[in-house]
Amino acid sequence: MSFEPVPQRPPHLSQTGPQTGIAGAESARSARGALTISSLDKSFTISGTARKVLDGINLTVRPGEFVSIVGASGCGKSTLLRLIVGLDDEYTGEIRLDGERVATTSLDRGIVFQDHRLFPWMTLEQNVELALLNTDVPKSRRAQIVADHIALVNLTGFEKAYPHQLSGGMAQRAAIARALVTEPKLLLLDEPLGALDALTRVHVQNELQRIWMQQRSTMVMVTHDVEEALYLGDRVIVMTPHPGRIRRIVDVDLPHPRDRRSPVLHRLKDEILAELTAAPTDTTDDARGNLVLLPTREDR
């Protein structure tokens, strides 16, 4: 087992009581971030014809859980995250966070996009701070909180750098810092490490795991890397395309932090890969109807 030091939680995150601003008490936090999606359907209309992109999505994510989503490109993963975060509200079915129906964006729900989407005209520091603009974190504490989060993703020293001066991995970590700084109850990550080289990717995965273990906010991460999905996720959702459906939900019953060499992870990886590659891409609805019967575990 490799030894990995776990850095200190930033001071404002470890405090409790009203002076923590948005964080609130630790006990309250652990009871937040429950996501329920029921009978979710989503269609896009392209030149007059409606095409179903998500079909009958049912999913319950427990507070503090890390859920990974894998699936072929085009199976609606990004669409699902955009619906959950509130950037798109044209759907049928229900999305609820802690019982409240999702209608629009909210500081309770954060997202890291595949492209980092840092504003090129702002420094790293300014980019992270802008997330706090509309929070009730007092202005006097913002600089410290921003510095803490920049430290959290190991970017101290680059506060004044513009995005074009950062490497891809650094920019992606900066985007993660921006998403974390508001301490959302639910953090969505859309292939956040997709553009990174293998080494940087492993490094940021470790950081992400560390951060999640510290914050214990609910996280839902889309990835095309099955290994990554298994390494980080408490559960892995396997989706199939045309239209996007949940084919299977895999429990990863291992404690964090995990060992990448764990035989359990390797066995599950082979299983999921088999599932993904065997998935028919162009079958009738009847044939696929049988496949969607598989996800039964989420009913627990």
Next chain:
Amino acid sequence: MSLLDHKPARFAVGLVAPALLLAWWQWQASRGGSNAVAFASLSTVGGAARELIVNGTLLADAAATLQRAFTGLGIGATLGIALGIAMAMWPLLDRLLGPLLNALRQVPMIGWLPLIGLWFGSDEGSELIVICLSAFFPAMLNAHAGVAQVERRYLEVGQIYGFSASQRFRRILLPAAMPMLLTGLTQSLAFAWIAAIAAELLMGASVGLGVTMQQAQTQQRLDIILVTIAVTAAIGFAINQLVYRIRSSLLAWQAPAQ
């Protein structure tokens, strides 16, 4: 490492073409005969320059033309930027004014002179209108394009963090459009400078580089014409350099072009 990476060398290379032009000119002037009429020798031109500097004409002319150009630029570009941004933000306004403005901008600046002359006479006000018009269109078009092209993905970030309309404008739309705003402003400035000279030439102000050019032509003073041309070019060049510097410092966040 190329020759152009050294600053003094860069500077020197830039001087080669003007030096050759002057040498060729001097050679033409020294050939005598009919050439002497078409090409004033450099010493004659130098003498005229000295004369204009000493009697204060050149300074007064340059100041008057600059003032005209910048007044017109200030009014025209401000209106252009404001309208361009507003049209990019409100589709109804865009639809209302877009077609008309797009038709009007096809009329070259010179084409406005007869109409403006007829309406307002040939005075300071008319000249200013011509300069304003010249500065207006590039500023308006670039501001419009700049704001219209702001990427949706950045606006979505604003949505995620609950930006108000004014936060969205100040922190996303304006900075994202800034490169094009400044491109428009640079073009407006060049147009305003050209329009100022042209208006002076064609509408007859009391002082200005164009006025002196005009008078020198009627007096057949080739040397004075050349001095005013040189000064016009030099001032225009200097303004452009200045704007380029300002632009670079305002857009320090941009990745250097490859």
